[in-house]
Amino acid sequence: MSYAERALKTLSAGNRVLLRAVDEASLLQEMCRVIVQLGGYRMAWVGRVEQDAEKSIRPLAHYGFEAGFLEQAHFTWADDGADHGPTAQAVRTGKPAIVQDIATLTSPDLPVPISEPLQRGYAAVAAFPLSVDGRVIGNLSIFAGEPDAFDQRETELLGEMAEDLAFGIATLRIRARHRAAEATIRRMAYVDALTGLANRTALQEQLDAAIDLAHRQHQSLAVLLVKVGRFQEISDTLGYQEGNALLVEMAGRLQGLLPKQRIARVGEDEFALILAAVGAEAATQTARQITRNVCQPVNLAGLAIDAHAHVGMALYPGHGSTADELLRGAKIAAVQARQGDGYYAIYHGAADQESRRRLTLMSDLRRAIDDNELQLYCQPKVGIAAGNICGAEALVRWIHPEHGAIATGQFVALAERAGLMMPLTRWVLETAFRQSHSWHEAGIDCPLAVNLSAQDLRDPQLIERIAGLFATWAMPPRLIQFELTESALMEDPAGALETLLRLKELGVELFIDDFGTGYSSLSYLQKLPVDALKIDQSFVGSMLSNVGSAVIVRSTIELGHNLGLGVVAEGVESEALWNRLQLLGCDTAQGYFVSQPVPAEGLPAWLGKAPWHSEALAAIG
Numbered sequence: 001m002s003y004a005e006r007a008l009k010t011l012s013a014g015n016r017v018l019l020r021a022v023d024e025a026s027l028l029q030e031m032c033r034v035i036v037q038l039g040g041y042r043m044a045w046v047g048r049v050e051q052d053a054e055k056s057i058r059p060l061a062h063y064g065f066e067a068g069f070l071e072q073a074h075f076t077w078a079d080d081g082a083d084h085g086p087t088a089q090a091v092r093t094g095k096p097a098i099v100q101d102i103a104t105l106t107s108p109d110l111p112v113p114i115s116e117p118l119q120r121g122y123a124a125v126a127a128f129p130l131s132v133d134g135r136v137i138g139n140l141s142i143f144a145g146e147p148d149a150f151d152q153r154e155t156e157l158l159g160e161m162a163e164d165l166a167f168g169i170a171t172l173r174i175r176a177r178h179r180a181a182e183a184t185i186r187r188m189a190y191v192d193a194l195t196g197l198a199n200r201t202a203l204q205e206q207l208d209a210a211i212d213l214a215h216r217q218h219q220s221l222a223v224l225l226v227k228v229g230r231f232q233e234i235s236d237t238l239g240y241q242e243g244n245a246l247l248v249e250m251a252g253r254l255q256g257l258l259p260k261q262r263i264a265r266v267g268e269d270e271f272a273l274i275l276a277a278v279g280a281e282a283a284t285q286t287a288r289q290i291t292r293n294v295c296q297p298v299n300l301a302g303l304a305i306d307a308h309a310h311v312g313m314a315l316y317p318g319h320g321s322t323a324d325e326l327l328r329g330a331k332i333a334a335v336q337a338r339q340g341d342g343y344y345a346i347y348h349g350a351a352d353q354e355s356r357r358r359l360t361l362m363s364d365l366r367r368a369i370d371d372n373e374l375q376l377y378c379q380p381k382v383g384i385a386a387g388n389i390c391g392a393e394a395l396v397r398w399i400h401p402e403h404g405a406i407a408t409g410q411f412v413a414l415a416e417r418a419g420l421m422m423p424l425t426r427w428v429l430e431t432a433f434r435q436s437h438s439w440h441e442a443g444i445d446c447p448l449a450v451n452l453s454a455q456d457l458r459d460p461q462l463i464e465r466i467a468g469l470f471a472t473w474a475m476p477p478r479l480i481q482f483e484l485t486e487s488a489l490m491e492d493p494a495g496a497l498e499t500l501l502r503l504k505e506l507g508v509e510l511f512i513d514d515f516g517t518g519y520s521s522l523s524y525l526q527k528l529p530v531d532a533l534k535i536d537q538s539f540v541g542s543m544l545s546n547v548g549s550a551v552i553v554r555s556t557i558e559l560g561h562n563l564g565l566g567v568v569a570e571g572v573e574s575e576a577l578w579n580r581l582q583l584l585g586c587d588t589a590q591g592y593f594v595s596q597p598v599p600a601e602g603l604p605a606w607l608g609k610a611p612w613h614s615e616a617l618a619a620i621g
């Protein structure tokens with residue numbers, strides 16, 4: 001077999017190795033093996049070019065008769081003018097370096113004394129660079145037993161093989177990078193980026209496995225859902241980053257109580273835990289521990305903010321046998337805990353029906369707003385002294401296609417909870433402006449008061465939207481008024497004051513609704529740019545039978561007047577109430593005695609036939 005023939009044979013065997021390669025280490029090893037076994041060379045080795053201070057070349061794989069040769073040698077690719085042998089030369093120049101008849105070498109700088117290769121029967125050596133992306137990353141060096149080996153043809157063929165090997169290495173590295181990227185993506189699909197905890201997908205899989213195990217071992221298990229309190233409020237007022245900081249702090253506190261692998265973030269402000277082999281009693285104990293630990297103040301934006309959380313619990317198998325059922329049960333229980341007076345609750349089925357009804361109602365309400373299924377009613381307000389109509393309050397109504405009329409208080413509360421307040425208010429505002437404009441056109445100057453909720457006060461676009469509506473309809477500011485409940489103002493007194501000041505700049509009149517139920521202080525009240533108080537109907541309705549209510553009504557009228565504010569009594573259901581309020585000097589009455597709320601478009605007709613007819617005409621005129 002000629003030298004060229006053995007090189008050709010080696011080349012084709014090398015190609016097969018390349019095709020089968022799965023990782024770099026075994027590729028190098030296999031390559032060295034076929035070179036020696038099929039090509040009949042004495043020894044082959046592959047080294048890696050290091051970027052260390054010595055510029056060393058580190059052997060990675062070899063095959064053939066070596067007998068400690070590589071161990072002894074200290075290969076370097078240092079460019080210091082010395083002759084470090086053919087491998088160093090190939091690495092430095094990027095070209096093959098051949099030495100035929102090693103015995104004739106005389107260089108004192110070789111990595112090993114010349115006797116070492118000769119003793120091992122190495123008579124000639126060919127060193128090839130391994131280049132990836134134009135950079136030499138290693139070498140393939142081959143020793144032959146024949147002093148005249150590595151003629152031009154053989155060197156060319158082996159050089160081709162070295163190039164293929166380098167290509168194979170590059171391909172494997174790209175593949176390894178892809179695998180690493182895939183692993184990262186897979187990890188990301190299971191990890192919550194903010195807290196580093198497992199996410200909902202991961203929890204669901206863990207829970208499936210835990211349920212499976214519990215089923216086989218006839219064990220129970222508990223799922224706890226921790227709903228962090230005030231997240232929305234903190235995000236809205238202090239900003240998104242502080243909201244996130246609250247969640248990270250809560251995640252940390254939970255991890256202080258339980259091993260990390262058992263906690264997951266399953267919703268924006270919700271964490272879930274799986275407690276294996278645990279019943280109701282132990283789950284409750286953990287829930288108690290969580291609420292105690294989590295209810296410490298949190299430092300946010302330099303403020304010590306009260307933190308709390310509600311924990312809902314659901315148990316396998318009692319409350320469900322799938323991950324979905326248990327998570328849903330735990331979530332409902334957390335909501336029940338929030339609505340009740342404790343911080344934790346175990347799921348109990350009955351309320352589920354109720355929540356399901358509420359959930360359907362929520363989506364129905366969303367649709368009702370979009371499809372214009374709501375109606376605007378209004379209820380007149382009458383001046384007590386003169387008996388004149390001095391305005392009307394806009395009240396929204398919803399006739400559900402299946403369930404009929406839904407109590408307004410109920411679906412307004414639902415909209416608050418479901419984040420539907422903004423679209424609802426937008427609908428009411430647009431309808432109220434359109435209505436008020438048509439009255440104005442018809443010569444009826446009846447101010448229409450729109451109710452705003454706590455959420456509306458936090459809506460950064462509220463003022464702009466209202467200003468836009470005034471501009472659109474070219475309406476004088478006196479024709480639209482706003483009512484804000486005292487409790488809504490007290491949710492965020494400072495923020496509310498700011499919004500009220502901006503509303504007032506539009507020139508509108510403002511009323512504090514349900515006054516007496518919201519615990520505002522006198523000093524706060526004095527700062528508010530409002531025009532009137534509306535005494536809550538619970539006091540008005542009972543003022544004739546309850547001394548306490550009577551005192552509240554009388555002192556509210558005095559307080560309002562002392563502050564220079566008008567006073568409206570709501571819930572005036574009878575003539576007796578009317579008369580008493582007149583005696584007390586109350587300014588305005590609203591209630592069934594005057595009128596039930598009527599469809600807004602029906603107001604002009606009501607004005608025509610109401611007992612306040614003559615005064616109403618005066619108001620219209």
Ligand code: C2E
Binds near residue numbers: 450451590597
């Ligand atoms: P509110 O603003 O205090 O409205 C007065 C409520 O008392 C209305 O209930 C009205 O129908 C009722 N009412 C009027 N006269 C009498 C009476 O003589 N006796 C009794 N017992 N009740 C009387 P409604 O329409 O069910 O509204 C309930 C609450 O829902 C309202 O209380 C208001 O806070 C809220 N609401 C209504 N419409 C809207 C709206 O468009 N936007 C917002 N944000 N809230 C609204």
Ligand code: MG
Binds near residue numbers: 393451483513
């Ligand atoms: Mg009102």
Ligand code: MG
Binds near residue numbers: 513514534536537570
């Ligand atoms: Mg009210």
